[in-house]
Amino acid sequence: MPQSPPGDVGGWFRTALDDAPAPSPRRGWAPAGPDLYGLESPDDDLAAALARLRGRRVLVVTGAGMSTGSGLPDYRGRDARPRSPMTFQEFTGQDLSRRRYWARSTVGWPMFLRAWPGPAHHALTELERRLNLTGVVTQNVDRLHQAAGSRTVVDLHGRLDHVVCLGCRTVSSRRVLQTRLLALNPDMVVPSPSPDGPRGVVGHQAPDGDADVEEWARFRYPDCSRCGGLLKPDVVFFGENAHRPTVEAAFALYERADAVLVLGSSLTVMSGLRFARKAVRDEKPVVIAGDGPTRGDDLATHRIHGRLEHILPRWIAMLDES
Numbered sequence: 001m002p003q004s005p006p007g008d009v010g011g012w013f014r015t016a017l018d019d020a021p022a023p024s025p026r027r028g029w030a031p032a033g034p035d036l037y038g039l040e041s042p043d044d045d046l047a048a049a050l051a052r053l054r055g056r057r058v059l060v061v062t063g064a065g066m067s068t069g070s071g072l073p074d075y076r077g078r079d080a081r082p083r084s085p086m087t088f089q090e091f092t093g094q095d096l097s098r099r100r101y102w103a104r105s106t107v108g109w110p111m112f113l114r115a116w117p118g119p120a121h122h123a124l125t126e127l128e129r130r131l132n133l134t135g136v137v138t139q140n141v142d143r144l145h146q147a148a149g150s151r152t153v154v155d156l157h158g159r160l161d162h163v164v165c166l167g168c169r170t171v172s173s174r175r176v177l178q179t180r181l182l183a184l185n186p187d188m189v190v191p192s193p194s195p196d197g198p199r200g201v202v203g204h205q206a207p208d209g210d211a212d213v214e215e216w217a218r219f220r221y222p223d224c225s226r227c228g229g230l231l232k233p234d235v236v237f238f239g240e241n242a243h244r245p246t247v248e249a250a251f252a253l254y255e256r257a258d259a260v261l262v263l264g265s266s267l268t269v270m271s272g273l274r275f276a277r278k279a280v281r282d283e284k285p286v287v288i289a290g291d292g293p294t295r296g297d298d299l300a301t302h303r304i305h306g307r308l309e310h311i312l313p314r315w316i317a318m319l320d321e322s
């Protein structure tokens with residue numbers, strides 16, 4: 001087993017759809033160059049977008065840009081490295097892929113537990129009190145909206161703190177699985193963050209550790225203790241569809257809304273983009289806020305550039321002033 005964490009431990013939890021590789025320009029949309037990051041919209045633009053949202057019932061769609069302030073890396077942002085996500089087909093079809101996934105996951109889990117809601121999460125819960133939100137549909141699997149106190153949240157891509165058996169569909173706790181993983185791999189060196197350490201700071205991410213593949217090949221992972229079936233994190237992998245009841249719950253929130261607010265999502269994947277597209281068809285205004293280009297920019301009624309931990313508190317201040 002590796003004596004240091006196999007690298008890229010920040011990436012193991014971003015196997016969900018939002019981590020899909022950028023499609024080639026010929027085949028679809030891909031984020032543009034780094035010059036489109038770091039823009040900041042002036043207050044007039046922020047005020048105009050806020051005016052569009054006030055008095056309307058608003059569905060909020062969030063993505064990875066929401067959680068970057070919490071130490072969880074955004075794999076599509078300016079500093080993102082190109083990488084290939086593990087697909088559902090690889091995970092279910094290849095034992096070595098599962099060994100690699102669970103090895104990374106075992107090392108990364110303590111860091112994931114330390115992630116804590118950031119300023120953007122807290123500001124959104126405040127906006128929930130000031131504006132009329134129908135709910136939050138998130139592409140994130142980190143449960144940080146719930147931790148911050150958002151009341152109505154649909155985890156469109158599942159939740160990383162749950163594990164599902166592909167045989168009997170039993171859902172169990174990822175926290176409990178960690179104990180089993182460590183017991184099966186007693187030589188595994190897992191960083192154990194100090195309970196007194198600062199929350200919300202995951203810390204330095206190790207360099208990519210693909211060279212450790214021989215080590216992963218020896219990693220052992222358990223099967224379902226009920227039926228012996230394959231255990232999978234209860235998140236939507238690339239190549240896998242979101243669960244129908246979850247999608248229906250998300251669209252129920254959309255149907256009750258008169259406007260859509262997209263926060264920190266590049267809308268690269270269809271699961272998020274379709275809310276913006278449907279809103280345009282239904283003539284509901286779409287406000288997109290975040291740093292960097294999105295696939296929905298040409299659909300936006302208002303496009304607000306900047307970091308969410310700046311934009312959302314500014315909106316709250318504007319609501320206070322008015």
Ligand SMILES: [Zn+2]
Binds near residue numbers: 167168226227228229
């Ligand atoms: Zn089972």
